[in-house]
Amino acid sequence: MSWIPKIAVALLALGSATAADAACERHIYNNTDYRWFIEYVPGGVSSSTGGLYFGDFCGNVRNGSCWLPPHSVMTITYTTTAGMTAVNLGVKDPTNYEKIFYAYSTGSTCPKLQHDGSTGGASVNDPADGDVTISSYAWDTSIMPPVMPNGGGGPPDTGMHTKPMPAPPPPTDMGKARAD
Numbered sequence: 001m002s003w004i005p006k007i008a009v010a011l012l013a014l015g016s017a018t019a020a021d022a023a024c025e026r027h028i029y030n031n032t033d034y035r036w037f038i039e040y041v042p043g044g045v046s047s048s049t050g051g052l053y054f055g056d057f058c059g060n061v062r063n064g065s066c067w068l069p070p071h072s073v074m075t076i077t078y079t080t081t082a083g084m085t086a087v088n089l090g091v092k093d094p095t096n097y098e099k100i101f102y103a104y105s106t107g108s109t110c111p112k113l114q115h116d117g118s119t120g121g122a123s124v125n126d127p128a129d130g131d132v133t134i135s136s137y138a139w140d141t142s143i144m145p146p147v148m149p150n151g152g153g154g155p156p157d158t159g160m161h162t163k164p165m166p167a168p169p170p171p172t173d174m175g176k177a178r179a180d
Helices: 003-020
Strands: 023-030 036-041 051-054 065-068 072-079 084-092 098-106 112-114 122-124 132-134
Touching: 036 051, 051 084, 065 072, 072 084, 084 132
Parallel strands: 023 132
Antiparallel strands: 023 072, 036 065, 036 084, 051 072, 084 098, 098 112, 122 132
């Protein structure tokens, strides 16, 4: 019966490895009238170095993707494996332009999103490391939202605008008798 102590030691080691893993909760703030697409992008140091959970609107999916509705806040959770987080966070604007940020940390600190210079229509690591605050229609702040002839803020089939479409004008011959 010498296999029983070996199993006990293996289970104890497995339990201690997962107990060392941690999670850091952060947020993505969408302060615009348009939805943005948020996703985990495979790559980075290793596919087994932490993870990224999208909560709220996404059903807490791990390493997936999700649409972030206008004027909303999404909770994201960075997790560690063996005390390290190394994941790629993709943030795509309504023009379909995506920026990918590498999030890295060791120990018990939340990951900081790596970037070079100005990020344009969204701020990363704002208000805290690992957060994203979206404040413009697109990454390129010179791009203006589309204006539709019906007064909507985007093509109706995209769902990128939450304001109701204006009611159509009443017919001009309303209430007049027809002479047929």
